[in-house]
Amino acid sequence: MLDLDTTNSIEPSSTTHIPHRENIPSLASFVYGTWHHATQDFREVYHAITGEPIYRVSSHGIDMAKAVNYAKQHGAELANWTFHQRANALKQIAQALLERKEEFYALATATGATRKDAWVDIEGGIQTLFAYSSLVRRELNDEKIITEDAWIPLSKHGSFGAKHILSAKAGVAVHINAFNFPIWGMLEKIAPTLLAGVPCIVKPATDGAQLTQAVVHAILDIQLLPQGALQLICGQTYDLFEQLSAQDCVTFTGSADTGQKLRQHPHLNRHSIPFSMEADSVNSAILSPEANETTIELFVREVFREITSKAGQKCTAIRRAFVPENLLDTVQSQLINKLKKVVVGDPARSDTTMGALASLKQKQDVTHKVQLLAQEAEIVFGGNPDFKFNAEFPERGAFFPPTLLRCTTPDQASIIHQTEAFGPVCTLMPYQSIEQLAHLVARGEGSLVASIVKNCDENIETLVQKIAPWHGRLHILDEESAKESTGHGSPLPHLVHGGPGRAGGGEELGGIRAVKHYMQRTAIQGSPNSLTQVTHAWTAGASVREDRVHPFKKDFDELVIGERLLTARRTVTESDLVNFACLSGDHFYAHTDKIAAANSFFGERVAHGYFIVSAAAGLFVDAAEGPVIANYGMDNLRFVEPVKIGDSIQVELTCKQKTPKPQKDPTQPAHGVVVWDIKVKNQHQELVATYDILTLVARAANH
Known part of the structure; x- marks a missing residue:
């Protein structure tokens, strides 16, 4: 049994439980058709700005076997719906959530996010539902199965042949989500799952679980889904994994360390239960060798945005920025000039441009990781306790300054290629040739995304060929595409979100491919x-x-x-x-x-x-x-x-x-x-x- 309470980038240093406090609300879980209120084993969550306790979480007392069986007995009704019925229900859910978005924005302030950052989580997540609904109605027939190919003749006179079909798995999908996107992280997973006709059990990270619960509550209020199609566990997983079988699957988003522990769970291995992992990775941004002033400006703008957006708490955030050696000082100077204008503090204050980290635990972790990075790189901006924060009681909040490091000998370094400070932190480093650059990028051992910022007429074919195998997505940015680019850090419903190696080896999103992930491919002969x-x-x-x-x-x-x-x-x-x-x-x-x-x-x-x-x-x-x-x-x-x-x-x-x-x-x-x-x-x-x-x-x- 694995006691999994959170998917934060660090594990709690102690299992000591906070004493019971009557005035702190408890988050209920929704299992086997009812709201479950635990009575013990609570863990408290604190406001990212004020440091005050805001809610408690516990899943003590939930019968995990009953929850899994309830999904299979009642939620399996989804498989009897056609793709268009599922897609139309998803569209109605998205419309209902959009009408209640202000409720979610109000709750998001406790996570330290500015409204701009919360938009990505809230409205970005809702738009993912709209996108998947439209995609399925447009690309799939109004059937219950997918016919994947045309007739494959297997006989001389055509009386015997085959096709491949995909049908909904007769199980449940367990989705374990990270703290940084409590809404989008859930919606991007349940959208293709429900469209495939498979019920879900969602387990959010403890930090941010209040937002996840609010959205699940809103979905249940409109009563569109069959009973058991969507369940929510706020708290620990206890023996949930032991209740799963061969028709079930697990997805995980969070730290690589926690993901590896889950992936090695003996019950999952024994029953060959599919496990898809999307883990934090040391993503890169690359300034091309022939960069001009415009290209440099685009590069600096993209790196700056990824350092400060959501306080750097994005699995796709740029952690390593590679620039031609002769441009290192120029890029550093321009980045620092932009970082100096960032106002870190309480998002409720109008002049704040960057909020806090999600928790004090996260602040401690980022501080520790920056200290590790500083063993191989020089801190050239931020990373110090003297930074001024725009808050009434800055010492109570999970504030961390935007931090830029510089490593002049990346070939000799190892920590900067392996360590992710999951916050507003990035390391600059030089390269001298495409061969060296490709080698340095690969030292990250697999990433979700890399950006290549180039001149419009510059040929980067060789570079793409060398680094593409190490990434789930490559974002190529130049003056032409910059006008409409969605940016380095924006996973899109139509594109694969995942990556090899350290990034987890899984694939999320990717259009209809994500729907097929929850279905069984079967060859039909006859x-x-x-x-x-x-x-x-x-x-x-x-x-x-x-x-x-x-x-x-x-x-x-x-x-x-x-x-x-x-x-x-x-x-x-x-x-x-x-x-x-x-x-x-x-x-x-x-x-x-x-x-x-x-x-x-x-x-x-x-x-x-x-x-x-x-x-x-x-x-x-x-x-x-x-x-x-x-x-x-x-x-x-x-x-x-x-x-x-x-x-x-x-x-x-x-x-x-x-x-x-x-x-x-x-x-x-x-x-x-x-x-x-x-x-x-x-x-x-x-x-x-x-x-x-x-x-x-x-x-x-x-x-």
């Missing part, structure tokens, strides 16, 4: 009909249905998967090629120059590919007014064989998949998206073109 039944998408070779009514005359609900239209034939003429060339302006020699085409790969003139697509539409489209509203798009177009003058083409149009669309505007007709499999064949029954078209098709009024 006949085309069997796979059509399982995936709800027509598979080539499966049975088809034909009748006298043109499929474009049928509304969305009348159409049946596998419904096919075999069209009449059309013979391609020389006039077709000439007329299409004049209409489109495409006079490519292979279509229009008889002599040149004779010497070409084809040996004679061939029809334009897009003429074949257009002619195919002319064969299968029903021109009369009907349920088909519009062409929605085309996917997977391939031209397989050339079509020559005198060839005849024929089209097989098959209803492949149907996806109902939510009705955003009640004044518009209800409709859905129908995917049609298109196969264009010549007179020899050879495939000449294949693609999918998507149409918007009206639904029946009483659907």
Whole structure:
């Protein structure tokens, strides 16, 4: 059993419990459908600015086995929802949280964050829900499983083949989060988990747990999720891990030391329970060798922002800043000039520009880490007790000055490449060549992100190739991208957030990949009909249905998967090629120059590919007014064989998949998206073109 109370960058030095105080509120946990109030084993959390105790935390008395089983028995209802149902629920949750954001901002002041810093946690987290909801509704069909690939033939005559599907795991995801982003850290994990159809148990760090609990409370208030889909444990994990099984998974964000302890948990290893880790790392910023004044200014601005944003308490913050040796003094001078203007103190004061660390424990840890770094580097700004803080009682708060160090011999150093002071701390160091730079960056042994700040016309391909394997993300910044760049320290829902080695080796976010993390990939083998039944998408070779009514005359609900239209034939003429060339302006020699085409790969003139697509539409489209509203798009177009003058083409149009669309505007007709499999064949029954078209098709009024 691992007594995990917090995911801070340091462990408590003592397990001594604070005496019970009646006037300090206790944070309740939400497990097996009710709020659980502990009666002992409390740990107190203190206001980052005033030092006053603000709440107590304990999970004593929670039956962890009951919580896990409750998630699997009741929260498993999520797996019976379709992706679009889950995504729509997530969108409604995000809207509800946005309406209550001021409640969260009020609580965030206790963590020492300015409103600007709290915005990243609160509204950044909520926007992650919106982004994932939109992503799933746009990229996934309204099904319960993901069909990952097309038909894979495994037999000579096509009666046996395979596809890969992903289905929701029949377990629970345990999310252990860090103290620095108590809202965003939770929402970025539960978004893809719930979308995958898997229930969650969230365990926040003790510092900041009040914010996490407030958001969970708000989510539960709107009663959109099934019972057991979201549970919250404020306090210790006790024997939670021992209750997990092979269908469960664990994610962790926090210190590398704590993460490694969790990863080695014997129960997780024994049952091969997936463990994803996103740990603190010694991230880098690199000023390119050909830097000019503009590039230097961009670099200094980016490093400064990462030192001061959230008081440096970001897993992505820049800890090592590499600059060409001849520019070291220039960069140092400009950085110090900007740091001198920082006002550290109480965020309630309007002139404060940087808040406090999350706790006094964190202040002690950062102080200790700076002392370690100072063994190999010179402190050139900050890092001293004489710094003036903008607060009524600065000695009570977890204030720490922005601190810049300088190491002139990075090749001989080791501490600065391995030690992260999780606060407003960064070390400057010089490099002389790309080879040396790549070696120094790799000394960090894996990072979440590195920034390369360069001139617009500078080629950094070699540098990227050398350092990319050591990072989960590379942020390339120049004058052109700076206008809209989201910055070094901003993980985005669409991009992978994680990194190799010290950074944990895990991946969070990354768009649909994050949803797939909580699903099981399974190869399904069988006949085309069997796979059509399982995936709800027509598979080539499966049975088809034909009748006298043109499929474009049928509304969305009348159409049946596998419904096919075999069209009449059309013979391609020389006039077709000439007329299409004049209409489109495409006079490519292979279509229009008889002599040149004779010497070409084809040996004679061939029809334009897009003429074949257009002619195919002319064969299968029903021109009369009907349920088909519009062409929605085309996917997977391939031209397989050339079509020559005198060839005849024929089209097989098959209803492949149907996806109902939510009705955003009640004044518009209800409709859905129908995917049609298109196969264009010549007179020899050879495939000449294949693609999918998507149409918007009206639904029946009483659907």
